[in-house]
Amino acid sequence: MTIYKQIKDVIEKYNKIIILRHIIPDGDSYGSQLGLKELIKTNYPNKEVYAFGEEIEYLKHAGKPDEFTDESIFNEALVIVTDCGNVERIDNQNYDKGAYLLKIDHHPDATPYGDLSWVDVTYTSASEMVGDLAIQNNWEITPVAARVIYHGICTDSGRFLFGGLSPRTFEVAAKLIGTGFDVSEMYKTMYKRSFPVIALQSELIASAKVTDHKVGYVILTDELMKKYNLSYDENGKFSNLLKDIEGIDIWITFSIREDGKWRVEFRSNNLAINDLAVKWGGGGHKLASGAIIDNLDQVMQVVEDANQINNLLNDE
Ligand SMILES: [Mn+2]
Known part of the structure; x- marks a missing residue:
């Protein structure tokens, strides 16, 4: 059946x-x-x-x-x-x-x-x-x-x-x-976009970092959320901001949550990033997954882990 x-x-x-x-x-x-x-x-x-x-x-x-x-x-x-x-x-x-x-x-x-x-x-x-x-x-x-x-x-x-x-x-x-x-x-x-959201996007892109291992990331802080009057349930809107950009294979979005923790969204074109999400207590799909971290100090550790995923590719 x-x-x-x-x-x-x-x-x-x-x-x-x-x-x-x-x-x-x-x-x-x-x-x-x-x-x-x-x-x-x-x-x-x-x-x-x-x-x-x-x-x-x-x-x-x-x-x-x-x-x-x-x-x-x-x-x-x-x-x-x-x-x-x-x-x-x-x-x-x-x-x-x-x-x-x-x-x-x-x-x-x-x-x-x-x-x-x-x-x-x-x-x-x-x-x-x-x-x-x-x-x-x-x-x-x-x-x-x-x-x-x-x-x-x-x-x-x-x-x-x-x-x-x-x-x-x-x-x-x-x-x-x-x-x-x-x-x-x-x-x-x-797909209706508000002007503050677009302004916030441009500020995020301007502040984006890209590592030697082609890992790009942006950090959506509480300060930015307040500046643009964004509600916390909207913090998932930016997970593809760094998609389709030359020189970026994995892109990560860190967004502040209402409880003070950080939402982490991992995206990738073809490198599996779900194990990375699982390592940080989350999960999801092979090319799109997420996790939650406690504080900003962990951001660089997450980025370093992502660098490791792209190690092989970079050494080629
Ligand atoms: Mn689904």
Whole structure:
């Protein structure tokens, strides 16, 4: 039996379904979670479906999570977790209080979990997986579901630029656009930039450092955040600022967090940087991963580790 059919069978078996995703949500976690919710509600109108997790200001246009009140709601529920590689990062730690746990994810399966797990790193995004699941099961896809899923594919793949594009990515995208949602309206909304953000970007680029080992990095300090009136949940916007620049193979973005720790985003064109992220307590994909460090003193150690990755290449 295919995994698509297995998942369909599990969904059909439960009347109450709770969909969760990772903390500090991004477009893909919204897309896979809220898209799947909308799909289930359309194709199984009698089921109770909830999507819990923090609501993020800049993602308000993509959709709205449900209000979580009480853990008793998990009783007898099918719990589906999308776009989240490890249980520590699930946004609602009651995830194991349901009757059955299903994982749907495209990150490397470092810490497997769930009674049933569909993990496939060949997808650009968990949103593409959810779109494919709908297609394979012949589910009706509403324009509302299509918009949030398409948005998730766009954010994780840099609008069809990276993240393991395949013919399937475009087949799913074609099906989604075919529902008739307003894709140009969506692009206008998601790519709208504010002047302070652009000014901050130019200041970051001007202050960027590049090592002999072709490691580039920028540091987004609290001072800069305040100067440009940026909110902390926006500090992930700059992880590709140093992408596609000659002489940079690995680029790292250090951003201050609300709790005073530092968010570290690693990106690379072809050198695997996920082990580096794991070393610093994080994880992610081969060419895009992240971690959190305690203080700025650790920045140079992280950069030095990245230099080591590019050692061989530099010696050639
Ligand atoms: Mn993702």
